[in-house]
Amino acid sequence: MTTRDFIQDRIDSLENRDVLLEIQNLKTYYPVKGGFFKRTVGNVKAVDDVSFTIRKGETLGLVGESGCGKSTTGRTILRLLKPTDGKILFEGKDITKLSGSKLQRARRDFQMVFQDPYASLNPTQMVGDIIAEPILNYEKRNKKELEKEIKALLTRVGLPESAYYKYAHEFSGGQRQRIGIARALALHPKLIVADEPVSALDVSVQSQVLNLLKELQIEFDLTYLFIAHDLSVVKHMSDRIGVMYLGSLVEVASNKDLYREPLHPYTQALISAIPEPNTAIRKERIVLQGDVPSPQNPPSGCPFHTRCPMAMDVCSKEKPPLKEVRPGHHVACVLY
Numbered sequence: 245m246t247t248r249d250f251i252q253d254r255i256d257s258l259e260n261r262d263v264l265l266e267i268q269n270l271k272t273y274y275p276v277k278g279g280f281f282k283r284t285v286g287n288v289k290a291v292d293d294v295s296f297t298i299r300k301g302e303t304l305g306l307v308g309e310s311g312c313g314k315s316t317t318g319r320t321i322l323r324l325l326k327p328t329d330g331k332i333l334f335e336g337k338d339i340t341k342l343s344g345s346k347l348q349r350a351r352r353d354f355q356m357v358f359q360d361p362y363a364s365l366n367p368t369q370m371v372g373d374i375i376a377e378p379i380l381n382y383e384k385r386n387k388k389e390l391e392k393e394i395k396a397l398l399t400r401v402g403l404p405e406s407a408y409y410k411y412a413h414e415f416s417g418g419q420r421q422r423i424g425i426a427r428a429l430a431l432h433p434k435l436i437v438a439d440e441p442v443s444a445l446d447v448s449v450q451s452q453v454l455n456l457l458k459e460l461q462i463e464f465d466l467t468y469l470f471i472a473h474d475l476s477v478v479k480h481m482s483d484r485i486g487v488m489y490l491g492s493l494v495e496v497a498s499n500k501d502l503y504r505e506p507l508h509p510y511t512q513a514l515i516s517a518i519p520e521p522n523t524a525i526r527k528e529r530i531v532l533q534g535d536v537p538s539p540q541n542p543p544s545g546c547p548f549h550t551r552c553p554m555a556m557d558v559c560s561k562e563k564p565p566l567k568e569v570r571p572g573h574h575v576a577c578v579l580y
């Protein structure tokens with residue numbers, strides 16, 4: 245089977261699968277406190293009306309510049325943050341307002357892989373105990389059986405069984421991320437939010453960790469929300485990609501369509517900035533003017549209009565909705 249056939253096969257099989265996660269009009273605002281009484285004087289609109297779905301077994305990449313709201317989206321979906329508004333449906337069930345033991349039960353199915361594996365691993369615990377912790381939060385287990393299971397998990401992520409008895413500081417960055425992945429897998433979750441999982445690693449080990457995540461996805465039928473600012477990393481990993489700008493999704497398309505024919509001027513600018521080794525197809529680089537506005541005081545209308553090379557009068561008046569302009573290709577721009 246050629247790579248192209250493999251990709252087409254994957255697209256066809258994913259299209260027939262159920263939706264695992266549906267996000268409807270999600271908003272997450274951080275209150276800004278000020279004055280002597282520390283009252284709320286404003287909000288950072290980190291996620292401002294975002295909607296998307298992810299099918300079982302699929303990887304949705306979320307890309308955009310630093311501060312556009314990617315991590316806040318991921319953390320809100322995992323209910324590590326409380327959404328300000330909107331809905332999160334997991335396997336059709338509304339988990340937006342779950343709390344206490346109901347939220348704890350639901351959380352079993354979704355896990356996070358963090359950017360900085362070292363900061364997320366307890367330095368005083370043995371690796372075996374770090375991985376056992378999420379399991380023991382949910383189940384009483386026989387110690388010997390659990391140890392066997394964790395050693396099998398360590399081997400599966402490419403670490404020796406002896407890693408069980410060591411501490412996080414004894415490992416390299418790539419190995420620590422493998423420990424973080426083993427911990428995320430320990431409860432056999434359905435959804436993994438991977439937030440910049442390789443951006444702290446040396447380039448030489450990035451692709452090993454990315455390939456491991458891909459293999460594990462097929463083996464354990466995992467669904468990924470894959471967050472990154474690096475477009476080539478997202479391209480390598482994702483079936484579909486969502487492009488975020490200032491708290492909003494401006495374009496969502498299949499991997500192939502997004503890179504072959506980006507529609508939103510912001511996506512076009514991002515893609516034009518990717519270094520292209522093949523000079524024959526080098527595209528003209530679109531340079532954006534000015535800085536990203538503050539999410540505390542976003543511009544009216546289209547959030548991108550202040551930097552858009554194609555902005556028109558109407559763009560400052562109305563925020564264009566994300567709409568499907570070609571099969572499976574959604575864009576929020578008045579040009580379409």
Ligand SMILES: Nc1ncnc2c1ncn2[C@@H]1O[C@H](COP(=O)(O)OP(=O)(O)OP(=O)(O)O)[C@@H](O)[C@H]1O
Nearest residue numbers: 274288290309310311312313314315316317473539
């Ligand atoms: N705890 C917080 N309190 C107030 N503002 C916050 C908080 N966390 C994030 N923000 C702000 O919310 C906005 C979105 O941040 P977020 O981390 O979600 O973006 P991001 O796209 O993941 O960026 P990065 O890649 O740098 O992590 C930014 O303006 C950020 O400064």
